[in-house]
Amino acid sequence: LIYVYAIGERGSAWHAGPGLEGRSVECVRHGALGAFVSDGVDRAPVPTEALLREHDRIVAALAARGTVLPMRFGTTIGSEGELRGLLEDRSEEFERSLARVRGRVEFGARAVWDAPESPPAGSDGRAFMQAKLDRRLAARRSAERLHAPLAELAAESVCRLVPAPDTAFTAAYLVERTRVGELERQAGRLDDTSERLHLTVSGPWPPYSFAEAPE
């Protein structure tokens, strides 16, 4: 099998060091596109933390040198012929997506509650559900207050309310490289003014959350 890291432009430089588990990284060119791959993989890799980190390291190195669309972790394809078929069939979509992310990086935001969710002591089912609903509404309001000022600085953004006890929302921003500092400062200010939430940003990331064409 061939393991695919990312799709980029035909001419882009890709000397990214070793690939997954020490394999070499090659570029299969087709039309205006190039796919960054390692050949000779036995099966789709299991997502261990070590392999996730390796995959991200390789994709980040590619993204630092050119414009790329990361693949989802674990993407394998049967043969070079199939890979060329994919690049052929979806060439328009990939070229559009590459234009969308060019000169931009992804940043992530995560808003975590200071106090974990806990149902009121000795409460009945109705109070329990009410507490859940209150937390959900608070998450929605926090997203409006914290996400919107960050989204203003980004070319595109996505925000998700997370059904997890500790997290209010997560968001991803596709931001011009020149505006990264602005976004980080804005996030710092928002975190300083948050009372019940801690807002953290992560990045720059390769454009994982903006690699697929918008629906």
Add this chain to the structure above:
Amino acid sequence: VSEALASREVTLVDLVDRLLGGGVVISGDITLAVADIDLVQVSLRALVASVDKLAEGAP
């Protein structure tokens, strides 16, 4: 920004969200293709943690 891409600190939860929830998806031959990643991600994090434990030989 290019150097920052290579040198940033990365948490597992952010990695899982992006590498297993984002990226280009090829139909048919993907490790994980889930429609509603929101609900699944919480268990994916647990999955990754337990796979790592198995790899370390922990109980």
